[in-house]
Amino acid sequence: MLSYLNYLNDTMPCLMAILRLIVCIVCILAFVGLNAAYLVWLERKLAGRIQRRIGPKEVGPFGLLQPLADGIKLMTKQLFLPDGIDRILYLLAPMLVMTTAFMCFVTIPFGEGLVARELDLGLLAIFAFASINVLGLLLGAWASRNKYSMISSARVVSQNVAYEIPMLLVVASLLMVTGTLNLHDIVAEQAGGFWNWNVLRLNASPLMPVAFLIFFVCTLAETNRTPFDLAEAESELVAGSFTEYGSMGFGLFFMGEYANMVVGSTLISILFLGGWNCPFGIFPGPHWLFLKLYALISTVMWIRWTFPRTTFYGLLNLSWKVLIPIALVNLLITGALVKVF
Amino acid sequence: MPVSDLMQLAAELIFLGSVATAFVGAAIAIFNPILIRGIAGLALSFLGVAGIYYFLSSPFLTFMQVLIYIGAICVTLVFAVMLAGNGAEKKPEKRKPLPTLMAALACSAFTGFLLYAALTAQWKAAPSTQLDGSPGRIGEAFLSTYSMSFELISVVLVVAMIGALLLSRDGRDKQ
Incomplete structure (x- = not known):
């Protein structure tokens, strides 16, 4: 009996750890899947409102079952392999995009203790996993041997390289202020009220709101959203990197895109908008993070259905001639202020 | 178990x-x-x-x-x-004998050197107190102990940049 108790004492923490692991994985998968499904619904509804339509309404109340119907349709469709493709890479690419999108959620804290794996380098981990996403798009585009895909992938690379630089410069200047890469600590520093949020920390750097704007624009570009959706420009490139994909291959690319949008918006909320802190310092909790997160996503959708697509040169010029110089100046000013005070 | x-x-x-x-x-x-x-x-x-x-x-x-x-x-x-x-779609070109031989010689010499070094070196035991690989410590090490190699890496990058410029410049002139 005693030995059995000892055994239990020994095994319980490990079993709990394994159980926690499984619960975390299931939660992340469910969160990403549900978000992708219902953000499409939200996007269609918002697009409808903006264009004076009502959007999907036939399937279920307010069209709420539409994502389910879309999912069933995508999953039951034949997995069609076109002639002349590179089979292995063609099948691997969508999985790569989806897996890296899932991996990003591992270190994102949604509230006090609501994180799958807290890492001191959480922010770095997210950037690392997100950077693989481009490789997935590139491999998929190459494997499908389609000229539209090729043009799109060339655009994806130049766009991502161009916008990663101002994004990382802005993050570097933010890190000088916070002094940590741990997302939980970054949120904890902003507790109190909205005047403590990084976006309004004017004493650390007077350019903080500008840094926030740059980060927001870069997120739009990195997730290939309008006005920077040149990679997927329907009117000229059919569907960009995933022109040759059907059924769930296309579904995975699509889910990956929405998952990345959620990752980007969550990062903005955590880095600049105080994460799960309340604007007035009362009742902090995950609900505040979700509120900020979905407000940002709705803004992104609002921008998509309001502004037209830029030209490719406009896109590159904006990054290299406007955003990078401002980000560099921001970095210098922040560094000087951190050194002086 | x-x-x-x-x-x-x-x-x-x-x-x-x-x-x-x-x-x-x-x-x-x-x-x-x-x-x-x-x-x-x-x-x-x-x-x-x-x-x-x-x-x-x-x-x-x-x-x-x-x-x-x-x-x-x-x-x-x-x-x-x-x-x-x-x-x-292209098939790889046939190997020429002389460069292949030279490459093989160079590779086996390098492998032999590495093996010799690995087998004869006096391996130090792993340090008992493990250093944390935190970014702060790595940054300090880069700017103090290893500042020379850190600077040399930047020289390599400059050489690569100059090479790239030279290549692209040449390509444009030919047109």
């Missing part, structure tokens, strides 16, 4: 898994005649190396490895292959 032993075993299996990933990826990178698959293999190999860094208790190096080698270098390589054109 107690569960803690099982966890230990799982950790070792994951370590061996990353070593295997690194080797398999490297093998694909070397032996696959299709260039783009070779690059995919290279990315796999980098991922395995990142896993090994994690087990050497430096998550910072792990994520930097993924961010720089997979996210930047592999992407640039794929991009370069795409610009160079579709090489999948």
Whole structure:
């Protein structure tokens, strides 16, 4: 009996750890899947409102079952392999995009203790996993041997390289202020009220709101959203990197895109908008993070259905001639202020 | 068998898994005649190396490895292959005997040297107190102990940049 108790004492923490692991994985998968499904619904509804339509309404109340119907349709469709493709890479690419999108959620804290794996380098981990996403798009585009895909992938690379630089410069200047890469600590520093949020920390750097704007624009570009959706420009490139994909291959690319949008918006909320802190310092909790997160996503959708697509040169010029110089100046000013005070 | 032993075993299996990933990826990178698959293999190999860094208790190096080698270098390589054109249909050229012989000699000499060094070196025991691979410590080491190598790396980058400029410049003149 005693030995059995000892055994239990020994095994319980490990079993709990394994159980926690499984619960975390299931939660992340469910969160990403549900978000992708219902953000499409939200996007269609918002697009409808903006264009004076009502959007999907036939399937279920307010069209709420539409994502389910879309999912069933995508999953039951034949997995069609076109002639002349590179089979292995063609099948691997969508999985790569989806897996890296899932991996990003591992270190994102949604509230006090609501994180799958807290890492001191959480922010770095997210950037690392997100950077693989481009490789997935590139491999998929190459494997499908389609000229539209090729043009799109060339655009994806130049766009991502161009916008990663101002994004990382802005993050570097933010890190000088916070002094940590741990997302939980970054949120904890902003507790109190909205005047403590990084976006309004004017004493650390007077350019903080500008840094926030740059980060927001870069997120739009990195997730290939309008006005920077040149990679997927329907009117000229059919569907960009995933022109040759059907059924769930296309579904995975699509889910990956929405998952990345959620990752980007969550990062903005955590880095600049105080994460799960309340604007007035009362009742902090995950609900505040979700509120900020979905407000940002709705803004992104609002921008998509309001502004037209830029030209490719406009896109590159904006990054290299406007955003990078401002980000560099921001970095210098922040560094000087951190050194002086 | 107690569960803690099982966890230990799982950790070792994951370590061996990353070593295997690194080797398999490297093998694909070397032996696959299709260039783009070779690059995919290279990315796999980098991922395995990142896993090994994690087990050497430096998550910072792990994520930097993924961010720089997979996210930047592999992407640039794929991009370069795409610009160079579709090489999948081309058959590799036949090897010329003399360069092949010279390459084989050079490679075996280098391998022999590495093996000799590895077998005869006086290996130090691992330090009993493990240094944390935190970014702060790495930054300090770069700017104090290893500042010379840090600067030399930048010289390599400058040389690469000049080379790239020279190549592209030449290409434009020919047109």
